[in-house]
Amino acid sequence: MKIDKSLMAGSTTMLILKLLDTEDMYGYQMIEELERRSQNVFTLKAGTLYPILHSLEQGGMVESYDRLSEGKRTRKYYSITNKGKKLFKEKQAEWDCYTTSVNQVLGGFGLCNHLTSM
Amino acid sequence: MKIDKSLMAGSTTMLILKLLDTEDMYGYQMIEELERRSQNVFTLKAGTLYPILHSLEQGGMVESYDRLSEGKRTRKYYSITNKGKKLFKEKQAEWDCYTTSVNQVLGGFGLCNHLTSM
DNA sequence: ATAGTATATATAGATGATCTATATATGTCA
DNA sequence: TGACATATATAGATCATCTATATATACTAT
Numbered sequence: 445m446k447i448d449k450s451l452m453a454g455s456t457t458m459l460i461l462k463l464l465d466t467e468d469m470y471g472y473q474m475i476e477e478l479e480r481r482s483q484n485v486f487t488l489k490a491g492t493l494y495p496i497l498h499s500l501e502q503g504g505m506v507e508s509y510d511r512l513s514e515g516k517r518t519r520k521y522y523s524i525t526n527k528g529k530k531l532f533k534e535k536q537a538e539w540d541c542y543t544t545s546v547n548q549v550l551g552g553f554g555l556c557n558h559l560t561s562m
Numbered sequence: 563m564k565i566d567k568s569l570m571a572g573s574t575t576m577l578i579l580k581l582l583d584t585e586d587m588y589g590y591q592m593i594e595e596l597e598r599r600s601q602n603v604f605t606l607k608a609g610t611l612y613p614i615l616h617s618l619e620q621g622g623m624v625e626s627y628d629r630l631s632e633g634k635r636t637r638k639y640y641s642i643t644n645k646g647k648k649l650f651k652e653k654q655a656e657w658d659c660y661t662t663s664v665n666q667v668l669g670g671f672g673l674c675n676h677l678t679s680m
Numbered sequence: 681a682t683a684g685t686a687t688a689t690a691t692a693g694a695t696g697a698t699c700t701a702t703a704t705a706t707g708t709c710a
Numbered sequence: 711t712g713a714c715a716t717a718t719a720t721a722g723a724t725c726a727t728c729t730a731t732a733t734a735t736a737c738t739a740t
Binding site for chain 2 (some may be wrong): 462
């Protein structure tokens with residue numbers, strides 16, 4: 445299923461930080477990795493990703509360095525900072541709160557709240 | 563927790579349709595009901611809601627009628643149409659797919675997919 | 681009465697995250 | 711050498727939300 449772009453808004457940065465929380469990656473790799481992990485649901489566009497990476501770097505959330513991979517071209521790898529890890533945790537908490545609330549409205553009970561709600 | 567507005571994008575229309583799928587409501591009531599059901603997480607602004615209702619009506623997803631409530635002022639009630647119910651089902655399927663995919667990226671496994679993924 | 685607050689609907693303009701389109705350049709394969 | 715995948719970059723468009731503002735009625739306290 446193709447996901448409407450407006451649904452993606454707000455979660456893309458969190459997903460990028462999550463990828464970098466696992467290992468250092470370069471941009472193109474993140475696009476492929478997101479596609480793989482989501483089973484082709486997320487097809488992040490390069491025109492979306494690179495500006496986000498630049499602004500994350502500007503904000504000190506990630507750092508970049510060039511590396512020659514397998515003697516081929518140089519790739520720009522990104523590494524998450526402690527500040528970025530903190531931001532990721534905040535984003536994830538917000539995500540959990542958000543989806544729980546939506547599911548409460550949708551079904552009367554949140555998936556993670558069926559023991560405590562009501 | 564306060565939810566970033568960009569996260570809300572894309573789900574607001576679905577939530578409105580869900581409310582109307584339960585019972586006819588007027589705008590102000592939807593704002594209060596969303597707040598109540600989400601335990602104050604969603605504070606939908608009037609300036610967001612009314613334009614959405616107008617465009618839903620224009621698209622034949624909802625119909626409106628005026629009704630005097632308890633002998634007080636007239637309120638504009640909205641009623642979901644069959645077309646609107648179909649749209650709601652589509653939006654909900656998209657929502658489920660989206661959150662499952664995000665959770666797959668976040669945790670390796672989707673909440674609803676831990677038996678089938680991998 | 682009347683001033684303030686809650687209820688109720690409406691619209692214009694700002695914001696911000698995504699998209700498309702385009703540009704550039706290298707590596708691989710036929 | 712021509713086509714395609716890889717890889718990064720940026721400008722401008724789109725669109726759903728927000729804030730701010732406007733209007734009007736009902737209720738409550740002074």
